[in-house]
Amino acid sequence: MTEMRAEMAANVWKIVVADGDAVAAGDTLVILESMKMEIPVEAEAAGTVTLAVEEGQAIDEDDLIATIQ
Amino acid sequence: MFDSLLVANRGEIACRVLRTANDLGIHTIAVYSEADGGARHVELADEAVAIGPSPAAESYLSIPALVEAIERTGAAAVHPGYGFLSENAAFARAVEAAGATWVGPRPETIEAVGDKRAARDVMAAAGVPVNAGGPVQAGEEALAVADRAGYPVMVKAAAGGGGIGMRIVDDRDQLVEAVESTSAQAERFFGDGSILLERYLPNARHVELQVLGLTDGRVAVLGERDCSVQRRYQKVLEESPSPGVSPALRARMVAAIRAGAEHLGYRNAGTFECLVSGDDFVFLEVNARLQVEHPVTEAVTGLDLVAEQLRIAAGEPPGFDPDAVDPQGHAIELRVYAEDSKRFLPRPGTITAYQEPTGPGIRVDSGFRAGDAITPYYDPLVAKLVVHGADRGQAIERARAAVDGFVIEGLTTNLSFLAEVLDDPGFASGTYDTGLVARLRG
Numbered sequence: 001m002t003e004m005r006a007e008m009a010a011n012v013w014k015i016v017v018a019d020g021d022a023v024a025a026g027d028t029l030v031i032l033e034s035m036k037m038e039i040p041v042e043a044e045a046a047g048t049v050t051l052a053v054e055e056g057q058a059i060d061e062d063d064l065i066a067t068i069q
Numbered sequence: 070m071f072d073s074l075l076v077a078n079r080g081e082i083a084c085r086v087l088r089t090a091n092d093l094g095i096h097t098i099a100v101y102s103e104a105d106g107g108a109r110h111v112e113l114a115d116e117a118v119a120i121g122p123s124p125a126a127e128s129y130l131s132i133p134a135l136v137e138a139i140e141r142t143g144a145a146a147v148h149p150g151y152g153f154l155s156e157n158a159a160f161a162r163a164v165e166a167a168g169a170t171w172v173g174p175r176p177e178t179i180e181a182v183g184d185k186r187a188a189r190d191v192m193a194a195a196g197v198p199v200n201a202g203g204p205v206q207a208g209e210e211a212l213a214v215a216d217r218a219g220y221p222v223m224v225k226a227a228a229g230g231g232g233i234g235m236r237i238v239d240d241r242d243q244l245v246e247a248v249e250s251t252s253a254q255a256e257r258f259f260g261d262g263s264i265l266l267e268r269y270l271p272n273a274r275h276v277e278l279q280v281l282g283l284t285d286g287r288v289a290v291l292g293e294r295d296c297s298v299q300r301r302y303q304k305v306l307e308e309s310p311s312p313g314v315s316p317a318l319r320a321r322m323v324a325a326i327r328a329g330a331e332h333l334g335y336r337n338a339g340t341f342e343c344l345v346s347g348d349d350f351v352f353l354e355v356n357a358r359l360q361v362e363h364p365v366t367e368a369v370t371g372l373d374l375v376a377e378q379l380r381i382a383a384g385e386p387p388g389f390d391p392d393a394v395d396p397q398g399h400a401i402e403l404r405v406y407a408e409d410s411k412r413f414l415p416r417p418g419t420i421t422a423y424q425e426p427t428g429p430g431i432r433v434d435s436g437f438r439a440g441d442a443i444t445p446y447y448d449p450l451v452a453k454l455v456v457h458g459a460d461r462g463q464a465i466e467r468a469r470a471a472v473d474g475f476v477i478e479g480l481t482t483n484l485s486f487l488a489e490v491l492d493d494p495g496f497a498s499g500t501y502d503t504g505l506v507a508r509l510r511g
Contacts, residue, residue: 009417009445034445035407035415037301058445061417 002045002068010034071145078150080436083110089375102128146170155358172382174357182355195332200351202267218268226255227263273344282335289391307362308401312499368400368457399464406449410486421479426471430457
């Protein structure tokens with residue numbers, strides 16, 4: 001299982017995948033917005049994605065964004 | 070002069086504008102979002118008004134919230150700073166409708182230059198050189214325009230800014246897709262999918278001229294700033310004079326931009342951005358506001374651009390002789406961002422210790438102090454380190470020492486990257502171009 005965590009405090013601007021989607025490594029899962037910059041979060045591994053955030057949510061550094069199994 | 074001034078901004082630029090207004094004896098009014106209740110700019114003002122929640126769209130970008138603050142305080146004038154609503158003609162008009170004076174270019178000018186396509190046409194009509202290319206719709210038309218301009222081409226959003234909605238295309242195969250995706254992005258960010266296509270100059274320098282349109286209609290051009298050190302198409306370091314502009318080229322640029330600004334009937338502060346390649350230049354766009362890097366010009370000219378903006382807005386004569394501006398020495402501004410030095414990704418956080426460098430020729434414009442949080446809501450600029458020296462060598466030396474002497478703890482900043490740029494032989498030689506950062510991070 002791969003845990004995808006936030007690199008920085010941010011707002012979840014857009015969720016690109018849905019819970020249960022099969023993703024490949026490098027696929028964009030969500031797009032964060034921090035300090036006027038869009039930061040795509042890309043899957044670090046292939047598998048089935050489980051989201052831990054929703055659009056508009058404020059997250060802190062190191063918060064869980066999604067898990068990939 | 071105005072008896073009161075509301076500053077519709079936050080962070081370092083709000084502090085910068087408030088400092089001059091306080092010096093001029095003007096009653097100052099700050100505005101703040103929930104995230105900024107204890108901010109430094111609030112402390113610097115005589116009076117402060119809460120304008121809403123932390124997200125900028127609900128506070129610093131909310132025209133109704135700001136108009137309410139203007140009406141409630143009876144502010145005589147409004148300075149918008151940069152970013153947020155500073156280039157929003159509707160806000161400028163709303164300020165005037167609320168009975169206050171807008172400290173900036175006229176709303177009609179903001180509109181005229183806000184569309185890069187229109188700005189280019191206006192400047193070309195005044196005889197200013199512009200880049201080969203033009204507006205395109207998706208598809209065949211783009212291919213024809215690009216063939217005429219020559220590859221590589223830059224595809225950019227006509228209504229864009231801040232490096233968003235720009236793409237370099239090397240050949241025909243990628244062009245149609247690039248125009249479509251840039252247009253879609255522009256539609257999403259700016260509500261306008263119009264696309265401008267231009268020849269891309271790979272070894273170009275980004276050089277801009279500071280303009281002040283005076284009360285009597287004259288236009289003062291206060292020299293140039295070289296802004297070629299950029300990451301993500303955004304500036305990191307600016308200097309004046311530009312090491313890549315000869316006296317002859319400078320004279321041509323100043324004359325052309327003055328003619329263009331006069332053609333526009335330009336009033337108040339503005340920056341005319343150009344690309345310089347060898348001994349040629351082309352006009353790119355106008356920023357109809359005070360620029361982040363205005364202190365570089367202040368350092369070499371000795372002027373206070375905010376004071377001049379206020380004088381122009383108040384209908385007063387300038388505080389200097391426009392025919393006798395004589396820049397002295399060399400100035401460099403370094404932007405201290407809350408971001409990492411490798412990938413330049415934002416790093417919000419809380420400052421635990423903060424100590425600005427001091428010494429001859431050093432000025433720091435900042436908006437924060439120890440204990441302040443740099444939040445994800447706003448841009449990552451923490452402070453601007455501005456250094457002046459008798460020549461470029463001394464300015465670089467002083468900048469390098471000042472970077473080492475700048476203590477910011479608890480927060481990840483790009484100070485180590487700024488040191489790296491100053492140490493780079495390509496930067497030191499002065500022969501660098503907009504590819505400098507990409508080369509350092511190759």
